[in-house]
Amino acid sequence: xxxxxxxxxxxxxxxxxxxxxxxxxxxxxxxxxxxxxxxxxxxxxxxxxxxxxxxxxxxxxxxxxxxxxxxxxxxxxxxxxxxxxxxxxxxxxxxxxxxxxxxxxxxxxxxxxxxxxxxxxxxxxxxxxxxxxxxxxxxxxxxxxxxxxxxxxxxxxxxxxxxxxxxxxxxxxxxxxxxxxxxxxxxxxxxxxxxxxxxxxxxxxxxxxxxxxxxxxxxxxxxxxxxxxxxxxxxxxxxxxxxxxxxxxxxxxxxxxxxxxxxxxxxxxxxxxxxxxxxxxxxxxxxxxxxxxxxxxxxxxxxxxxxxxxxxxxxxxxxxxxxxxxxx
Numbered sequence: 001x002x003x004x005x006x007x008x009x010x011x012x013x014x015x016x017x018x019x020x021x022x023x024x025x026x027x028x029x030x031x032x033x034x035x036x037x038x039x040x041x042x043x044x045x046x047x048x049x050x051x052x053x054x055x056x057x058x059x060x061x062x063x064x065x066x067x068x069x070x071x072x073x074x075x076x077x078x079x080x081x082x083x084x085x086x087x088x089x090x091x092x093x094x095x096x097x098x099x100x101x102x103x104x105x106x107x108x109x110x111x112x113x114x115x116x117x118x119x120x121x122x123x124x125x126x127x128x129x130x131x132x133x134x135x136x137x138x139x140x141x142x143x144x145x146x147x148x149x150x151x152x153x154x155x156x157x158x159x160x161x162x163x164x165x166x167x168x169x170x171x172x173x174x175x176x177x178x179x180x181x182x183x184x185x186x187x188x189x190x191x192x193x194x195x196x197x198x199x200x201x202x203x204x205x206x207x208x209x210x211x212x213x214x215x216x217x218x219x220x221x222x223x224x225x226x227x228x229x230x231x232x233x234x235x236x237x238x239x240x241x242x243x244x245x246x247x248x249x250x251x252x253x254x255x256x257x258x259x260x261x262x263x264x265x266x267x268x269x270x271x272x273x274x275x276x277x278x279x280x281x282x283x284x285x286x287x288x289x290x291x292x293x294x295x296x297x298x299x300x301x302x303x304x305x306x307x308x309x310x311x312x313x314x315x316x317x318x319x320x321x322x323x324x325x326x327x328x
Contacts, residue, residue, distance in 0.1 A: 025051055126209045
């Protein structure tokens with residue numbers, strides 16, 4: 001069951017909204033107000049904020065409804081719990097702006113987040129824009145401006161595996177391309193699904209413009225899906241790797257970028273497998289195959305990366321503890 005609230009039907013055109021910011025939310029009563037504060041205070045005011053409540057059982061629903069009553073740019077949609085990808089897809093279907101952006105309910109953005117992405121997207125031939133993104137735990141750091149770079153064709157795909165990252169939340173997409181090409185989030189993949197969306201979108205993208213200034217900060221939780229050691233859905237990342245290898249692996253420069261992106265993931269996956277004491281030969285074989293594929297290019301990769309992978313191979317447990325905040 002999926003219910004939508006708001007006076008305008010989902011997907012109806014709205015010439016007033018330059019951008020639709022899609023916010024999937026599930027039981028985020030502690031953070032949603034702060035997130036919405038960032039969005040309604042944007043220097044670019046001709047926006048709509050499409051909040052998709054994915055079956056929250058806390059006060060999230062009440063908070064968002066109250067905010068929607070005070071600011072007509074906030075639209076509140078509610079659905080049964082189906083996962084973040086389904087919530088984002090519902091937001092895409094309901095969006096009325098010419099450009100799509102995504103913000104997670106516990107994250108923060110700079111006051112000029114939307115303005116900057118729209119400015120970058122307005123560059124000649126640009127179909128995708130991106131800004132700098134970084135993590136925070138307790139208190140966010142300072143936002144800041146950066147330097148713009150242009151990536152064309154295959155270089156844009158390499159960029160999302162490198163400097164501008166594979167996240168969906170630090171980018172702007174043209175709604176026309178998303179709809180005409182039927183691009184959506186895969187709801188059967190619960191880890192790194194952002195990268196598959198970017199792979200599908202950038203296949204049809206002429207040019208990506210990236211400003212490396214930090215304008216998006218994502219909150220790191222010790223118990224998040226990414227950090228939770230016992231989360232079996234983490235291994236969905238194998239599906240992401242296989243799709244990237246199938247579509248891009250024949251190109252040698254692209255293969256090297258794939259190796260740099262997925263070799264750390266392979267080491268982490270094997271550590272998780274051993275830590276959970278799993279008995280799944282097919283899963284183990286997939287992880288070992290990913291590591292072997294990526295290590296073929298290791299001698300040609302930068303020395304600093306090779307050293308880092310040596311640490312990952314032999315001390316992945318310490319790396320993950322540090323990521324979770326368990327080590328200084």
